[in-house]
Amino acid sequence: MLFHFRNKFPQLNPFWDKYLKYQKRLEVPAKTILLEEGKVSGQYIFIEKGCVRAFFNNNGDDKTVQFFFENEGLTSFESFINNVPSLVTIETIEPSIVCLLPKQYVSQLMDELSREQGFVQMILQASASRQTHYMNEFVSFIRDTPEQRYQKLLSERPHIIQRVPQHYIASYLGVSSVHLSRIKSKLAKGKLHF
Template sequence: MIFHFRDKFPQLNVFWDKYLPFQTRLEVPAKTILLEEGKISQNYIFIEKGCVRTFFNNNGEEKTVHFFFENEGLTSFNSFVNSIPSQFAVETIEPSVIYLLPKQYATQMIEELMEERNFMQMMLQIFAQRQTYYTNELISFIRDTPEQRYLNLLKDRPHIVQRVPQHYIASYLGVTKVHLSRIKSKIARGKSHF
């Protein structure tokens, strides 16, 4: 949704604070499922501390889709909006502190936000930014080798490599753990090429 853009749009903070009493603050261990694949998303999730991943099951094999960290928020958007089963699960990777805002209050808050000046412009900017990000991810997955994608992670999002277990990174890159180890060894030897 919109709240992991609070740093770029400080006017959101008033609404976040107003709806804080309707949120449930949870301290959860690693490997806590926050949303099961196939269930309807009922909450917007905001991460105060920790790391979360989204993934789906493909014939018994988990495929990691995305990682989220502090001050980011997520939901299974299509499920949340249209009350349909989620295509992916949401799980903590680290011990995490999260806030859950139920759908009824998220909807109410959006209705209030719509009265704000420049709200539509802000929403368009947010959606354009997210769309660009996901488009770039898709293009990279099609165009780049797993090695190039790993190098991109090291360059653009090193915190993922530093904090996320290797088997999740391998799943995210679409390779086995063994293949990822080979990629890392090749890079360490300085023989990587584009």
Template sequence: MKTRIDMDVEMYLPVVREQMSKLVRFSDGEWAVISKHLRLMTLKKKAHFTRSGEVCGHLGLILSGSLRLYHLKDGEDRTGYFGLPNDFVSSYKSFLKHEPGIPSIQALEDTVLITLSYLSFQDLLIHPVTAHKMERFARLIAENMIFCYEDRMEGFVSESPAERYETLLKKKPAIVQQVPQYYLANYLGITATSLSRIRKRISVPAK
């Protein structure tokens, strides 16, 4: 007999497989092994997926809700990334090296994720059925996170705040409805007042 959590996870398996397949396609046999390691995680608004100084124990796929990754400096937090549905999320260096991480990841609203624990991830990396493709999956997740970081740094060097905002809208159009304006302003490196002016110029309503 299946437990409740098994039934909850099973309901989301097609979505999870679809998103993972955008990086690596798994055979039915490989997927049968992987799916046994997946777990459902629910976070209430303002709860943390991981905190600075803790070991991040999971890689997650957001099913609903939203998260933000941020760093604390001189008592102030600085937003570095937003995670929306179908995004993978983790403090990935901490997760892979199993050591305390620097960023915190917090739910901006009630959020549901499917997660893979560090121990399960390691098991899949050495499992004879899944090892080869999981190594590739891990590498592609890392590449995507590096690309995201580089795009953000390049934006601060080469784009105005308005251009950075428009770039963000193109990549994540749903972000306007899911993320409060003050967090968006923090991410863009401007004040909420400046962001409000930018929004008025391009006619985008604030949350």
């Protein structure tokens, strides 16, 4: 969220910069859990290098909700703001370097910013955008077949398919990894018209 703001409202950069020094820079291996489902989020996470996913657990298998890459920031927003247990686990996919900013500083920063002109408008817009994003994901999930969703991913966000193991992508698309294999092989055959 924070970084999202930063990109969209560069005039506020001085405020962000004041808090850079409170970030804890951490080098972690793949499959490191940064926030566990059911725990309250206590820090804002910025990805300097690597990638992570957010997922929730269902019995043994899990469903991936979103992927994040370099220069993106994230947290379990609702958990962070409302002090409630997070619905998702956040876990690194690759060995990564992350910067963590404890919640107390984020709150301080928010307080400071809230006295700036136009901040409410900014918050509202950012919230609305985030909501649009989730809504679009949801709509696509319902409207499109897994095959269409895979093709969209392939054309619109190919870096995900390149970097993320296939079973995570399968769980993101909402199918079993076996079925994703089927989809891929079907698409591959479609191209071999010689």
